[in-house]
Amino acid sequence: MEPFFDFLGNFWWLAFPLFGVGAGAWNSLQAASRRRHKQKLELIRARAELRAAETGVILPPLPAKPEKKKQKQSEVTSGEKRPSTLERLFATHDEITARWLDYELDVAKMIAYPAMSDGRQPLTAAFLRAKRRADHLRPDGLDARITAEELREYREAVTDFEVAFDLAERDAKRLRDSEFTDAERKRLATAQRLLNIAVDEAATPAERQSAYRRVREELDGLIAVSDEAIETLEKKVMRELPRADDPKAARP
Structure with a gap:
């Protein structure tokens, strides 16, 4: 046992780094x-x-942010x-x-x-x-x-x-x-084709309106389209056309 105690007496300082390693591992x-x-x-x-x-259940909101305390060093x-x-x-x-x-x-x-x-x-x-x-x-x-x-x-x-x-x-x-099922995928493909017509400036207003209505019908029950998305789409469909009294519109 004497060699062991001699070792401890000469290398007692190793206890500190070993303790630090153990504490770090614990943390x-x-x-x-x-x-x-x-x-x-x-x-x-x-x-x-x-x-x-x-x-369709609505979860309770997250708790309100805590009020700010007086300024501290942190x-x-x-x-x-x-x-x-x-x-x-x-x-x-x-x-x-x-x-x-x-x-x-x-x-x-x-x-x-x-x-x-x-x-x-x-x-x-x-x-x-x-x-x-x-x-x-x-x-x-x-x-x-x-x-x-x-x-x-x-x-x-x-x-x-x-x-x-x-x-x-x-x-x-x-x-x-x-x-989606095969039938539903066909409806999605139809909706995509009609959507291209609905936002096509080369199409007539009547064609765009008809295509827009059919897009809504095809997507009904398949995809939940937000009100904001509908509003954005309607703005594209209802692009302002040249007025009848516009000189450019009267050109042949």
Whole structure:
């Protein structure tokens, strides 16, 4: 035993780095446990929203943001310390929202990729949940005072939002109309053909109106078209034509 105690006497200082390694490993395990718990809660919420989308049940809103407390050392003023961070997050948030609106407001894209507008699709439901959280955590502006913790939560929410959209979009492009019956796919193809006529400036107003009405009939019961998408489509269909008293219209 004497050699062992001699070793301890000469290399007692090794206890400190070994203790540090052990403490670091313990902290890593704790952080991993917290992440798993958070992911489990998010999965539960995503499944709940999916079931709600299938049954038409409206989920309760997310809790309101806590009121800002008096400024502490942990607070950061976006205009002073982190302007580039918030600017980048806002830009990414707005970019993904714009990409999503391209599907929500474009009836042609709805027909081509119906899963992007179907809340019953698991990845679409997960994306909508991520969007809802990112919108909820978004600061009021670049000059808003937020804590370091709030900034971290918003950054994670924007990342989740971006990843969830990419996954939902990829899946929608993979699925296309594969989950519809043959008869339903024929209706979608007919709706797409009629839609091209409805927005064709070379077609007469009567042709565009007739095609527009038939598009609505073909999509009824197949795809839930938002009011905003209908309004956007109607504006395309009802493009202003030259007036009868317009000199250019009177030319032969």
